[in-house]
Amino acid sequence: MSPVSASRDPRDRGGSAQPLLAVRDLTRHFVLARGFFGLGRSAGVVRAVDGVSFTVAKGETLGIVGESGCGKSTTARLLMRLIEPDSGEVVFDGESVGPGGMELREMRRQMQMVFQDSYASLNPRLPIEDSIAFAPIVHGVPKARARAKARDLLAAVGLAPDQFAQRYPHQLSGGQRQRVNIARALALEPRLIVLDEPVSALDKSVEAQVLNLLLDLKRDFGLTYVFISHDLNVVQFVSDRVLVMYLGRVVELGPVEAIYGAPRHPYTRALLASRPSMDPARRMTEPPLTGDPPNPINPPSGCRFRTRCAFAEAVCAEREPALAGAFAGDAHLAACHMTAAGSGHSRAPGRA
Amino acid sequence: MTTTTVTLGNDTATERAPAPLAEVRDLTVRFVSREATVHAVNGVSFTLAPGEVLVILGESGSGKSVTLRALMRLLPPKRSIIEGRVRIAGHDVLALSPAALEDFRGGVASMIFQEPMTALDPVFTIGTQIAETIIRHEGVSRAEADRRALELLELVQIPSAKRRLAAYPHELSGGLRQRAMIAIALACRPKLLLADEPTTALDATVQIQILLLLRRLKEELGMGVIFVTHDLGVAGEIADRVAVMYAGRFVEAGEVAEVMKRPLHPYTQGLMGSTVHAGLRGSRLAAIPGAPPDLSRLPPGCAFAPRCAFAEAACRERLPQEKHLPPRHMARCIRVAA
Numbered sequence: 001m002s003p004v005s006a007s008r009d010p011r012d013r014g015g016s017a018q019p020l021l022a023v024r025d026l027t028r029h030f031v032l033a034r035g036f037f038g039l040g041r042s043a044g045v046v047r048a049v050d051g052v053s054f055t056v057a058k059g060e061t062l063g064i065v066g067e068s069g070c071g072k073s074t075t076a077r078l079l080m081r082l083i084e085p086d087s088g089e090v091v092f093d094g095e096s097v098g099p100g101g102m103e104l105r106e107m108r109r110q111m112q113m114v115f116q117d118s119y120a121s122l123n124p125r126l127p128i129e130d131s132i133a134f135a136p137i138v139h140g141v142p143k144a145r146a147r148a149k150a151r152d153l154l155a156a157v158g159l160a161p162d163q164f165a166q167r168y169p170h171q172l173s174g175g176q177r178q179r180v181n182i183a184r185a186l187a188l189e190p191r192l193i194v195l196d197e198p199v200s201a202l203d204k205s206v207e208a209q210v211l212n213l214l215l216d217l218k219r220d221f222g223l224t225y226v227f228i229s230h231d232l233n234v235v236q237f238v239s240d241r242v243l244v245m246y247l248g249r250v251v252e253l254g255p256v257e258a259i260y261g262a263p264r265h266p267y268t269r270a271l272l273a274s275r276p277s278m279d280p281a282r283r284m285t286e287p288p289l290t291g292d293p294p295n296p297i298n299p300p301s302g303c304r305f306r307t308r309c310a311f312a313e314a315v316c317a318e319r320e321p322a323l324a325g326a327f328a329g330d331a332h333l334a335a336c337h338m339t340a341a342g343s344g345h346s347r348a349p350g351r352a
Numbered sequence: 353m354t355t356t357t358v359t360l361g362n363d364t365a366t367e368r369a370p371a372p373l374a375e376v377r378d379l380t381v382r383f384v385s386r387e388a389t390v391h392a393v394n395g396v397s398f399t400l401a402p403g404e405v406l407v408i409l410g411e412s413g414s415g416k417s418v419t420l421r422a423l424m425r426l427l428p429p430k431r432s433i434i435e436g437r438v439r440i441a442g443h444d445v446l447a448l449s450p451a452a453l454e455d456f457r458g459g460v461a462s463m464i465f466q467e468p469m470t471a472l473d474p475v476f477t478i479g480t481q482i483a484e485t486i487i488r489h490e491g492v493s494r495a496e497a498d499r500r501a502l503e504l505l506e507l508v509q510i511p512s513a514k515r516r517l518a519a520y521p522h523e524l525s526g527g528l529r530q531r532a533m534i535a536i537a538l539a540c541r542p543k544l545l546l547a548d549e550p551t552t553a554l555d556a557t558v559q560i561q562i563l564l565l566l567r568r569l570k571e572e573l574g575m576g577v578i579f580v581t582h583d584l585g586v587a588g589e590i591a592d593r594v595a596v597m598y599a600g601r602f603v604e605a606g607e608v609a610e611v612m613k614r615p616l617h618p619y620t621q622g623l624m625g626s627t628v629h630a631g632l633r634g635s636r637l638a639a640i641p642g643a644p645p646d647l648s649r650l651p652p653g654c655a656f657a658p659r660c661a662f663a664e665a666a667c668r669e670r671l672p673q674e675k676h677l678p679p680r681h682m683a684r685c686i687r688v689a690a
Contacts, residue, residue, distance in 0.1 A: 067555035068526075173643050203411035204582060208626030208639035215636070232556065233628040237637075260630065274556045276563065276585030278629070280608045283589055287561040291511075292525035 009222060011110065011191065012058070014094045019055035020192055020224050021111075026052045026078055026088035032297065044297040048074040050248035051088075053323075056192070061218070061225040063239030063256070065232060065271070067293045070245040072228045076196045079226065080113050093191075109139065112185035116197035118177035122169040122184075129154070129165035132184045139188060146187075153183040156220070157213060175206035179213065186217065192224045199234060211237065232275055236260050241331075244268050247296050247304040250323055254332030264326075264334035267305045303337065313337075315344040372399040373544055373576040374423070379436035381415070381422050381600075388648035392418040394600035395436075402543070405570060405577040407587040407608070409623070410597035413644050416580045419597070420546050423578070424457055441543045459489050461544040462537040466552050468529035472521040478505070478532045479517030485539040504535040509565060527558035531565070538569065545570075547579040551586060563589050584627050588612060593680075596620045599645050599655035606681035616675075616683035619656045654684070662687055 030046040049071040056062045064072045077083045079090060081097070081104055092110060095102045115121040122131050132150035137143055151161035157179040169177055178198060185193050195214070199207040211234065218225060229235050235242060235256075242259040244252040244267065252265040263269045273288035289308050294300065302320050306312040315337050323335040337345035381393035393415045400406050410416040421427050422434050425445060438445040441460050448456055465471040473481055482504055483497035492500075498517075505513035508531040521529055530550060537545060547566070551559040567590055570577055579590060587594050587608060595605040596617065604617040615621045625638030642659040645651065654672050657663040666686055675688040 067557065175643065203644075204584075204623055205411060205626045205640040206643065208628070208637035209641070211628065212636050212639055230556065231628075233630065236630060237628045237632055256633070270557060274560045276560060276583070276589040278584050278588040278612055278624075278627075280588050280591070280612065284560060284564065287557070287564055289557040290561065292527040292558055293555060295525075 009191065012093070016058050018058075018094050019091075020058045020060075020093055021056040021079070021226070022089075022091040023055070023079070024053050024089045024091070026075065026090065027086045028074060028078055028083065029086055046296050047248045047299055048296060049078060049085075052245075052248075052250055054243055054250065054253060056224055056226060058191075059222065059224055060240045061227055061238050063235035063242045064226065064228045064245060065230065065235050065242060066245035067230060067271075069247070069293055069296045071248040071296070072230075072245050073196055075245070076113065076194050076226070076228055079194055080111065081107070082113075105139075109188050110190050111192045111194065112188060112190040113194040113196065114178070114181050114185050114198045116200050118174055118181055118201065119169060121181055122177060124169050127166045127168060128172070128180045129161075131169075131180065132187050135184070136187050150183070150187065153186055154180075156186070156217065157183045158209075159183075173206075175202050175210060178202060178210055182210075182213065182217065186221065189221075190223070192226065194226045194228070196228045197230065198227075200229065200231065207234075214238065232272060244271070247294065247299045249304055250333075250335065251305065252332075252334045253323065254334075258332040262332075264332065264339050265305075265336045266309050266311055266338070268334075270308075303335070311338060311345075311347060313345055319343075373402045373404070373441060374398075374400040374578070375437070375439045376423070377437040379419065379422060379434070379438065381418050381427065381435075382433045383431055384433060385431065390647045391650055392600055392647055393422065394650070396597075396600075396602055398595060398602065398605065400544070400576045400578065402576055403570065403574045405567075405579060405590055405592045407579045407581060407591035407594050408597055409581060409584065409587055409594055411582055411623075411644060413647065414597040415600035415647075416597045417548050418600075420463070420548055420578060420580050423546060424461055424463055425453060426463070455489070458485060458537075458542065459540050460542055461546060462540070462542040463546040463548065464530075464533050464537045464550045466549040468526070468533040469521060471533055472529065472536075474521055477518050477520055478524070478535075482517075482532075482536050482539050485536055489540040500539070501535075504539060505532070507538070507569070508532070508535045510535070526554055527561065530554060530558075530562055534562075534565070534569070538573070541573065543575060545575050545577045547577060549581055550579075552581070552583070559586075560589070566590065584612075584624065596623070599650060600647065601655070601684065602682070603656065603685070604681075604683045607679065610679065610681050614681075616677070616681065616688050617656075617685050618660045618662055618687075620683075622659075654686075 026049055028049045030048055032043040052075060066072045078085050090097045092102055092107055097107045129147060129150045132153055133146035136146040151165055154161045154164055159176060159179055199210050202210060217223060227238050239256045241254065242256050243250055246267050252259060252268045259268065263272060270288040291308055294307060300307050302317040306316040321335045321337045321340060323333045324340060325333050326339065337343035338347045341349050377397045379393055379396040383390040383392060396419055408416045408419065423438055434446060443456055443460060479501050482501035486492060486497040486500050501517060502513055505516055510516050510528055510531050524532060551562050554562060563586065581587060591608040594608045594611045595602045598619050604611060604620045615624055622640035626640055640659055645655050653668040653670055657667040672684045672686045674682050674684050676682050
């Protein structure tokens, strides 16, 4: 398989200026049933993903971070249409995905996913070579060619084909299985890969190997990544831009240097400050935040972070802050009344 | 407890230290089945002073959790063979009778786990579970036990503690559950707390709260703590001393600042090189090649040799000796000049 660079990709339509992926107002709520067999009134609504918008440029890695229940994995599944959104739009290289636009089958040729649980995402009864060749065969590639390509891909992810092709998932270590999952995601020659906590279940020494592999593959195959993780250090390492989620909403979005160097949202600041330091001389004495992330069922009014925020004022409960930059055309966006001029928050800058 | 000074294994500075809380010498654990014998722990020795925090760092399969469980004899007795000597607060743990073992667990040493949801009983309230532990060990009245349970929830900083006594485990968030488990573990004022990755399943903002809580509790109660983790950052936040474990052995041990600043063993160096942190963007990570060894077929020499960039013939022939460097820094590597 010869590496293709993004610029020469014949499937490219809008040129490099057009985002490969544009997500507008993506929303998915889960209604909780009450009582036996789901009878009775609804017991609440989980606002798992609530009006999330972002774009991913061609060849870029967008990192998505947040704590459990923030909606990052639901976002990944919505992108892949593994669950249907309630509303909102996903546009792949200029074409809207769904009825009247790009068919799911075509979308999944171009967009693939790698999951956290490397064992659960492989068929335990198939040799890994067959697992990798499965999707291409379904999509009409002749069997012999699909198998040959599966072996090439095994070599590309660092598993010697002669040694590994006929093995079953249980005969591999966690790191090796995750390499197989990456090879399988590559089998349809996608342009974008959604990686949902791909290294979180791996040991540190193996995590480093897989991260290096992901960077190599991105370069060799001209890929674009959406990289989801709870690990701030890993996201900083791989991402060009970073999106921070809290209870189903985007609280901050911007270039990786800006998010890590000059975070604007108090949640992002607390999240970054919570990272344990490897230097025992710089131990923390006070936790940056108290309490757990609240339950996404019936989240707080206004700004969802206000219940844990040290700077919350009346305006934070009344109105939800909009995701906005500090000036027109600013690539660094935050959803906080403290950064919005004239919001009514005592720390907000004056109107320019 | 011994009053004479003993110099043990990898610990050379016991002269001025108080009598150790825990002494472990040549601990080995094997799991025996018809197919294979798994050598999970292969000669671990250390001492722990009262009030000291030892962090055992290692990856999955390094034997860190098995070591911890062996200290409380929580391993399945029919399938595991534990050898060596374990003395905790004067008790010869490996020789305890079943009844004495029950008093020892919770009374002298207690343990907290990664998954509070599986460690707590889902059908009893938090208050009942704490009170039961106290009644079992101290024979006090129910009213006294309930009063102590409330105190304990306040000690672990559970907000609206009185209301939370009546809560079932599933009604609590992950962080509160972990606090409740800590409260149960501390119910009978143990001298030694064993912590098996208690913050690994928690969110970042909650993990640091629990680490700070454990640090404060250790100070207030004067317990010794042995804390098992794979996370260097967690070790940096809580450890007095660190022991790095690989294939069932301590390959490096020392004071936390010393080990973090001057790692001696190539495995420790590799672990630090492969840990992602700020400032590495755009560079390749210095990953350790290969995978940890199969514990049922350990090589005769240094178990890390097959993955080590500096390995030579002597490494594969026999196990490297412990080399000791001042202050209290040990590494099992032939490249270290003692």
